Every structure is written in structure tokens, then in C-alpha cells.
Amino acid sequence: MQTQNDTRGGGIAVAAVWLLALVGAAVVLGLAFGGTQEWFGDSGPLGVFDALGVVFAASVLASLLAQLMTRRPQGFVLRASASVAGAAVVVAVAAAVVAPTVIA
Numbered sequence: 001m002q003t004q005n006d007t008r009g010g011g012i013a014v015a016a017v018w019l020l021a022l023v024g025a026a027v028v029l030g031l032a033f034g035g036t037q038e039w040f041g042d043s044g045p046l047g048v049f050d051a052l053g054v055v056f057a058a059s060v061l062a063s064l065l066a067q068l069m070t071r072r073p074q075g076f077v078l079r080a081s082a083s084v085a086g087a088a089v090v091v092a093v094a095a096a097v098v099a100p101t102v103i104a
Contacts, residue, residue: 010079013066014086020062021087024055025094032098045102052091059087
């Protein structure tokens with residue numbers, strides 16, 4: 001019998017999505033500060049934001065997949081929302097960090 005506090009990996013899945021967003025943003029920032037000029041065929045100065053958008057999209061998909069894999073319908077929306085919100089914060093911080101280099 002399941003109890004109300006039994007999350008069966010829901011919290012771990014949230015943290016995994018945040019980690020995925022963090023790693024993806026770190027890779028994009030590393031490449032941006034390393035001098036990468038072209039992102040997914042976009043050679044303009046704002047192309048780095050395309051790459052961060054891909055990181056966020058992958059995080060959203062991973063969030064939904066991870067929460068479905070928990071096979072726990074109770075609290076699905078809350079866990080998925082927490083995953084997506086955390087990924088959005090990570091990507092927004094990365095965008096703020098890279099913004100001065102794009103403007104200059």
C-alpha cells in the first residue's frame with residue numbers, strides 16, 4: 001500500500017532535470033566564452049540564445065519523460081512544474097551571464 005509521502009523518485013527526477021539544464025547551460029556558456037560564433041546555423045550574435053533555447057526545450061521534454069517514468073499520477077503537475085521552473089531559472093541565469101558578451 002502506498003502512502004501519501006511516497007514519491008518513488010519524483011524528487012530525484014526533478015533534481016535530474018535541473019542537473020541536465022545546468023550541464024547543458026554550462027556547455028553552452030563554455031562554448032560561448034570559448035569563442036564559438038555559429039550556433040545551429042545562426043552566425044549572428046544572438047545565436048547563443050538559440051542554443052540556450054534548445055537546452056530549455058530538452059529540459060522540458062526530459063521533465064515530462066522523467067515524471068512519467070515515476071508512474072505516480074499524484075502530484076504529477078506539481079513535480080513537472082517544479083522541474084520546468086528550475087530549468088527555466090538555470091537557463092535564465094545562463095542567458096544573463098552570456099548577455100554582456102553578446103552586446104559587446
